[in-house]
Amino acid sequence: MSDVVRVRFAPSPTGYLHIGGARTALFNWLHARHTGGKFILRIEDTDHARNSEAAVEVILSGLRWLGLDWDEGPETSVTSGPSRGEFGPYFQSQRTNRYLARASDLKAAGHAYERDGALFFRMPRDPITIEDRVVGNVVRPLTDREELDPDWVLIRSDGQPVFHFVNVVDDLEMGITDVIRGEDHLSNTAKHIALFRAFGVAPPRYAHIPLILNDDGSKMSKRNLGASLQHYIDQGYAPEAVSNYLCLLGWSPKDGQELFTIPELVARFDLASVNRSNARFDLKKLDHIHFEHTRRMSRERFVELGIQSLRVRGIETGNFPASYVASALLTAQEKGKLFSELPIWTDFYFKADPEIIPDEETRAKALSASAKPQLEALLAAYSSVPEFTAPALEAGLKGLATQLGVKVGALVQPCRAAVTGKLVGPSLYHLLEVLGPEKVMVRLQSAIDRMTA
């Protein structure tokens, strides 16, 4: 083949995208983009029992969510649907004739033979050296069980080819130059190398990356909630934060930088500085990375993600002016919270005034009868504020506090509770400005009316 790098991500449609698989895809994608190579997506749906269109869709949408676009591969989850690239089909279930042809080649060359109705590969007895770009040279001798019978199945007696075989055939035929995958494949790489040699070609370059473990060091299984990428999508993490964090698990740029945009990652990522030891998934650190990304991302990006997030959670912003929606959401950006929490911070912007109903705790802490005179005074002050802007509102409130001889908080919290119905939220003066004088006045008055005294 040419010397352009060709890497692939070859997931099996199991119904979810494992977080480790997502990182494998990310490393492959980064390697391709960094080297100007091609990133290929191939669906390993040889196990018909657990293959379904929905399961493929989970993979495609997961990759898209992360921003990992593929140069070759399926465009939809439909097995016989459209695809990009010259080396298709990209669904293994559509490539059976190729496997069968390759199998007979091996048989003709004496590398395979039939036994018990299945086709077996004649595995070399000598140790095989795996030259790995991450792990180094690994000599893999046969295990005691393999010594008993080193040969292994290429085609099952029911006619179905097995994973190791199709994987190698596809990598060969698709011109894959670099195989980047989880370390769980390291031992089996000897089989793959032997197959490539049997086909008379040099194996691709290998890079086995360390695995992601649970925070207690145990292996991540499907049962663990955090093992699925979908979990992080649902929790409202920014995609760029997840990519960034995933990269940090097993890779570092050596200079201590931890926060990267995707373009920076593309520029700086290199296989050579990938670690050799497994890493535990630390949710706290992910939260921190998300926090930093969320605060730094462009306003446009934040608003885009925010509107999506609110819609998913039942808050439709389409009925409000775009500028109002943007201003409203932006008051929550500095909080850096998960997008799943956005309704908690901004729902009051999109509620009708009568829907602002403080709960019992809020009433007790901020809207007790004793606060009524202060709220009335604030309402009066705000009725005559020179302009309804955050600085003017702040000055007005602080001036009133001085005048009344009370602490600022004695006015802030009742006001916040009255207009938002909550004790916590965005910066008070900014949210008041965004809300506008009409809503603020109405809400202050309703709160006053409800206060007994």
Next chain:
RNA sequence: GACCCUAUCGUCCAGCGGUACAGGACAUCGCCCUUUCACGGCGGGGACACGGGUUCGAAUCCCGUUAGGGUCGCCA
């Protein structure tokens, strides 16, 4: 059972024979700031798994032990 990989603060990384009573980030603790929640600032505690070598000198190299992970399927 065999084979393979790995081993630095609680976690993720830096370190790749001497510049190190081991540096950064997250977490944690204390103080400060503060209109809520936060943010921010300052400071503290916290690690080279263990045992042998090699060397003038070892977190760094070698061997062993232990621990964790992986593989050895007519699963992928």
